[in-house]
Amino acid sequence: MPIYEYICQDCDEKFSRLQSIHVSEKDTSCPKCASNNVKKVLSAFSYSASSLSDLTSSLSGGGLSGGT
Numbered sequence: 001m002p003i004y005e006y007i008c009q010d011c012d013e014k015f016s017r018l019q020s021i022h023v024s025e026k027d028t029s030c031p032k033c034a035s036n037n038v039k040k041v042l043s044a045f046s047y048s049a050s051s052l053s054d055l056t057s058s059l060s061g062g063g064l065s066g067g068t
């Protein structure tokens with residue numbers, strides 16, 4: 001199950017939840033004020049993971065294959 005990060009729009013509390021992809025923002029409540037007025041945000045982990053794979057694929061694109 002992926003970890004999602006949320007920010008509460010009522011109290012600005014940022015929290016993460018381990019939940020299935022079928023769970024929506026409306027089913028998630030803020031741990032601080034119990035509001036359902038939360039917004040899903042992209043986690044830093046998924047940002048860096050995608051940029052890392054971009055980097056790796058561009059690096060493996062060529063250059064290092066030399067030969068003897």
Ligand SMILES: [Zn+2]
Binds near residue numbers: 009011012013030031
């Ligand atoms: Zn809140």
